Structures are given as C-alpha cells and as structure tokens.
Amino acid sequence: MSSFERMWADLEPVGRDSGSGGYRRYAWTGTDGVLREWFRGEASRRGLEVVPDRAGNLWAWHGDPDADGPGLVLGSHLDSVPDGGAFDGPLGIVSAFAALDRVDRSALSRPVGIACFADEEGARFGIACAGSRLITGALDPDRARSLTDEDGVSLAEAMSAAGHDPAHLGRDEEALARVGTFVELHVEQGRGLVDAGAAVGVADSIWPHGRWRLDLRGRADHAGTTRLADRDDPMLNLAAAVLAARSSAERHGTVATVGKLRVLPNGVNAIPSEVTAWLDARGADADEVRSVVAEVGKAAGTAPVEESWTPSTAFYVALRDRLAETLDAPVLATGAGHDAGILSSAGIETGMLFVRNPTGVSHSPAEHAEPDDCLAGVDALTRVIEALA
Ligand code: GLV
Ligand code: MN
Ligand code: MN
Numbered sequence: 001m002s003s004f005e006r007m008w009a010d011l012e013p014v015g016r017d018s019g020s021g022g023y024r025r026y027a028w029t030g031t032d033g034v035l036r037e038w039f040r041g042e043a044s045r046r047g048l049e050v051v052p053d054r055a056g057n058l059w060a061w062h063g064d065p066d067a068d069g070p071g072l073v074l075g076s077h078l079d080s081v082p083d084g085g086a087f088d089g090p091l092g093i094v095s096a097f098a099a100l101d102r103v104d105r106s107a108l109s110r111p112v113g114i115a116c117f118a119d120e121e122g123a124r125f126g127i128a129c130a131g132s133r134l135i136t137g138a139l140d141p142d143r144a145r146s147l148t149d150e151d152g153v154s155l156a157e158a159m160s161a162a163g164h165d166p167a168h169l170g171r172d173e174e175a176l177a178r179v180g181t182f183v184e185l186h187v188e189q190g191r192g193l194v195d196a197g198a199a200v201g202v203a204d205s206i207w208p209h210g211r212w213r214l215d216l217r218g219r220a221d222h223a224g225t226t227r228l229a230d231r232d233d234p235m236l237n238l239a240a241a242v243l244a245a246r247s248s249a250e251r252h253g254t255v256a257t258v259g260k261l262r263v264l265p266n267g268v269n270a271i272p273s274e275v276t277a278w279l280d281a282r283g284a285d286a287d288e289v290r291s292v293v294a295e296v297g298k299a300a301g302t303a304p305v306e307e308s309w310t311p312s313t314a315f316y317v318a319l320r321d322r323l324a325e326t327l328d329a330p331v332l333a334t335g336a337g338h339d340a341g342i343l344s345s346a347g348i349e350t351g352m353l354f355v356r357n358p359t360g361v362s363h364s365p366a367e368h369a370e371p372d373d374c375l376a377g378v379d380a381l382t383r384v385i386e387a388l389a
Contacts, residue, residue: 085367254283
C-alpha cells in the first residue's frame, strides 16, 4: 500500500456520517481533534516539527524556517462542510505528505512545510477560512472570539475546550514570515479539467464572494386558526428572497445560493416568528455580486447583514505561469474560496493546483477524484517541491 493509500484509508472513517455517507468535520470538535492528531502523527512519522500558530493552524516543517526560511509550504485543511465529500481539503494535505515522501529531502535548498488550516469551511462559526484570515489580520480577533455556533458555544470557548488558547488570536507575523511560497492542491469543484481533458490544472483566480444573513421577523401564531389575511409570516419573505436570488443571479451573470436556514419555533403547525437565512453569492464581477445581494435584500424586505466578503483574488502570475509550464497544465478560475486566496491577498506568493473531479460535484458526499488523478496530483506536487525548493 502506498503512503497515499494508507493515509487515505486512515482518514476515511473519521467524521463520516453513516446515514448520508458525508463528512461532518467541524472546527474545534472532538472529530477535528482526531484529525489534528492524525496530522501530528503523520508529521512525527516523517520527523517534521509541528508548530501551531496563534490561530491554531498547524505547520509541519522539514528544516528550520526561522533560521533557513522562508520556506515552501504545501497543504490545505481537514474540516468539512455539513455532509461534505472526502476530498475537499484532505486531498491537499495527504498529497503533500505523499509528495514529500517521494523527494530526496537532503537535496532540498530551503525548508518545506505542510500546513493544516483550521476552520476553512466556516461550517460551525460562519466565517470561512477563519484560520488564515486570523493570522493575516483579515478577521478581527475580538469578532472571531465572539462568533457562536448553533448551540451558542463561542469560538473562544470551543478553542479553549480543544486545548488552544484563544487569547493570542491575531495577525501572526512569525508564522507568516516563515512562508515564502504557498501552493495548495485541491480537488476541482467544477468540470474545467474534464473539459480540458487534463488530470491536473493550475488556478488563475478566485471569484469575489461573500456570505450575508437575512433576519426575517414575523409573528408566531396557529397554523390552523389564523386567517391568511391576519398573518405576519416571515416564511413568505424567505420564499421571495430565494426566488429573487435565482432570478437576480441569472440576470447578473453570477451564482447565488440560500443553503442554510434557522426557523423559530420550527413547528409544522406554527407560523414562524423568525426565519434567519444565509445567502452565499459569487461571481466574476464584484459589482454584479453586490447588485444581486441588494436585489435579494429588497425582495426579502430586509437589509442583508454582511458576514464575510472576499474580493477577487488573482494568484501570483509568475508562479501561476511557472506551475503551468512545469506541469504542462491548463489554467482555470474558480468560484470556490480557499486559504490560498487569503494568503495571496495578504501578499504571500501563492498558487493552487486542482485535481480533476469527474462530475464536478463538491460539498457533497458524491465529490470524487479517480485514484490515478490523485496520483497525478502527487506527481505534480513532487515536481513543485523539486522546482521550488
Ligand atoms: C469553500 O469551500 C467555499 O468556497 O465556500
Ligand atoms: Mn470547501
Ligand atoms: Mn477546501
């Protein structure tokens, strides 16, 4: 069994829901702790030193980036969306370890690190790429500490319970100074590589994207005895908002999704008193995305509350071109967000590789990459290490 296959098999059961077959790997939970321990174990098996940063991201280093850095860093994340697939995140970390296994480490000219970013999906506390946003200063530490999950547990409490002190959250100059170049490998979340007939591609840019909350308020009442004319039902505002998201996105050439709801009291025979909905909107043009959000707010009858916004991110052109030339790989844009985008916006030389996904489906148990394509990704990362370190 190759090291890739062994690692993949070890991760396979962790956080998998037996009903849906999808993964529920949320930041700072027990499952997350198992994944972080797995990462530490793989690092120690290879003699790599694991250095956590102020946000709890883990960095496994070959060599000493403080003395001989900055280094080349590979890696991704291990957390998932609700009922996510096996590949989004873990593929980048497993491939990075497997690539490091293939190179002659004594011949490397600079330190090589493997990063495990904390809370990339924002599934529990709402802010995607929280770990990379915190260390780059893109997320205010006080705001981060006070974010809460569905059960009212704050990020600070969850971090403390998992053994990471939230008092030190904030921009981490030391961690950033160790990173000369970051290359994240990721399963493609679309069909660009299928169309291009290539197993591996290079990222060009990430669309501007954001998350907004719609707070819809009404009046709880009896579903059987309240006349239609007497109702104040926020579910109707939600319905208008969902339909507006679709039609407005079509008109503006963007995408828009309402994928998460909270309904109070959430009873089948009660008119809701409150509906909270989250809108995710993305597109190549930031102004068009903003127009969609405004139109959805108008349809919903409330001003959308912006929870996060990530402007258009272009990866480093010289690195992008070098990766594409070295790997003879096509270049493509994506609508998905990544820690690599956050680091790139913070001024770190950053690039991404994508591995073909035959259906393009992602954030779903059906997400997939063929074993041969995964190995092509490991080959590509191996060549990246050889070329850049
Ligand atoms: C992260 O996967 C995102 O694009 O939401
Ligand atoms: Mn994802
Ligand atoms: Mn991801």
